[in-house]
Amino acid sequence: MTHLEARGTTTAMGALEEAHLAAAISACECECYEEEEEDDLVEGDGEAAAADAMEPAVRALLLGLGEDARREGLRRTPKRVAKAFRDGTRGYKQKVKDIVQGALFPEVGVDKRTGSAGGTGGQVVVRDIDLFSYCESCLLPFSIQFHVGYVPSGGRVVGLSKLSRVADVFAKRLQNPQRLASEVCGALHASIQPAGVAVALQCWHIPLPENLKCKTLQGWISTSHSSRSGVFEGESSSFWNDFSALLKLRGIDMERDSHSASIAWCPLRSHDVPVCNGHCKKATTNGAISPKSVPAPSNMVSAVSSMLLSLGEDPFRKELVGTPQRYVQWLMKFRACNLDVKLNGFTLNNLSVYQSPAGDAADHRAIHSELHLPFCAQCEHHLLPFYGVVHIGYLDGGDGEVIDRSHFQALVHFYGCKLQVQERMTRQIAEAVYSVSHCGAIVVVEANHICMISRGIEKIRSSTATIAVLGQFLTDPSAKARFLQNVVDTTGLAV
Structure with a gap:
């Protein structure tokens, strides 16, 4: 097979994989929508009114995160979030x-x-x-x-x-x-x-x-x-x-x-002394304001307060004072951003796309791997966290250079700390690694989704695994098998 034919085969297989991925996501979303529409038919007028009151608040939160609530993936998020809170x-x-x-x-x-x-x-x-x-x-x-x-x-x-x-x-x-x-x-x-x-x-x-x-x-x-x-x-x-x-x-x-x-129960409780929702006394350290006490955007805090009212709660109940601010501070950890991250000299940002590198990737290279990289992301369908580990394998370009683990952790953090879906995050990390390795990349993400336990489904111990394979890992089953076996062998040793 010529170099051009090999490259064409890899590109075609990548396109085929992309088509399968898109079809799978589309099928999942269709099932989700059908289930929601069926539920909407049986909910009472009071519940429907509460949902209607919550949905504008969720849209305000999405806007505050720098997101477009009209884009695919977020279009029905306000309805999903309202339903999740109502069930919960x-x-x-x-x-x-x-x-x-x-x-x-x-x-x-x-x-x-x-x-x-x-x-x-x-x-x-x-x-x-x-x-x-x-x-x-x-x-x-x-x-x-x-x-x-x-x-x-x-x-x-x-x-x-x-x-x-x-x-x-x-x-x-x-x-x-x-x-x-x-x-x-x-x-x-x-x-x-x-x-x-x-x-x-x-x-x-x-x-x-x-x-x-x-x-x-x-x-x-x-x-x-x-x-x-x-x-x-x-x-x-x-x-x-x-x-x-x-x-x-x-x-x-x-x-x-x-x-x-x-032990202090909620990790989001700062050193602030809340007075009322949206306003806090600032904790100080040697006269300086603690970075944790930076107030959240008032419009987002007001949106969360209205969500509490829709649930039949009193936002000014003693235990809830400060809650809207804390929830917004959590969400802001996943806001859309345009920051760049550098991986071995290759700059990535949220506009980066997969590029098929030049060079013959058909020969055997050494398999390098970084396993059990922790992450926490926010599901864009329900605004609930999903968390887990990422396993990355790649084939070097022949120079023997190994990318430092800290760079991969930064890459995982970059794609994880935003509104995400696991399938897309897996693919994005694989494409970024392949753009640097030039030979092959494989990424496995194992995650637990909070939305699986907190919106009526209640599958407490379920977990989700996704895999993305590019380059030589697509055409060399033995390389893929060696990497996956390495993940299995080290799972019990992870801390």
Whole structure:
């Protein structure tokens, strides 16, 4: 095969791959739109009005980020964001009594005089209930693992699913972990009237992008909280000791994790002392204003306040004062920018496109790789973060020069810290690397999407992997296989 034929084949295969990618994205978006349109047909007038009030606010946020709300990918974002917030706060419209009513049953197979599940003194524990809630300090979703126990009284037990559903009622409100534990405990005690209730929960809050260490929960802010009532109260309660022992069977040690309750929960809480939404007293260091205290654009802060009102919340509630500003500060980390980034002498910016380099890429070169590069991006469809790691492989141009890891981390940060979709980000990184390597590039992105857990789908442990392949990696299956095996071999060693 001649040099021209090889180059033409590579270009054609790249074009074919691009066509498949575009078709896949188009199909996904069509499915998403169809699902949303179907949902719109059944929502009530009140919910539709709330969505209508939120959508202009979301468009104002997009404008403040320097985006064009009319471009493809953002066109339906206001509707998606409104629906996600509405789903995530549906607990405001739910009542515990409607859930528990009719779900209390007489115990079977025990003496009516004892009234204890499993015999005198027994308790029921449901563990590992995976939920999510919205942090009231910054409006970002956080993951929860609930554990609920109770001791029946009066010879009655409650359907096990109701424990999870009651917990979900309070999780689907703007929350902080300790209040969430207390509210679930109090509501269960009042509604099923047991001898006592115990609630333990573990929560994980996404950190600032620059502090995210990897795609797992390492680097996340974690905390554990509990709440007790009735026979579970008291330091020497045997019921609480039994509850703790049953959690330890699942590797959960509340005593060991209790120190985390004193750790600052929301990473977006600055040193400012909020007075009202949009206005803060500035924290100072040796007389200088802290960079964290720079106020967010007032029009964007006002837009978030109107979103809170649409959800039925009071933006001036004590716990929500300062929340709009924090949420805007988070979004501004992903604003559109025209900054350049240099990779081994090649300047990239947001206008850079894939260029097929000159030279014969058909010969075998050494495979270089940089693996487990952490990132955090913002989904442009739902304005929710997705985070994970990027694995990059490339073939050198024959000079043996290796690109420093810091340059690749800067490249990942450049394409990640903006409104994105994972498929596009994967392709953009691959094209940038190929423009420098001139021989071949392969990029794998593994990510967890917060939108997969916080808008009705609730696929807590799902993850998404995407791959982009260019140059010699397209025509040499063995090179691709060696790179992917290297990723597998080092996955357990990543920190």
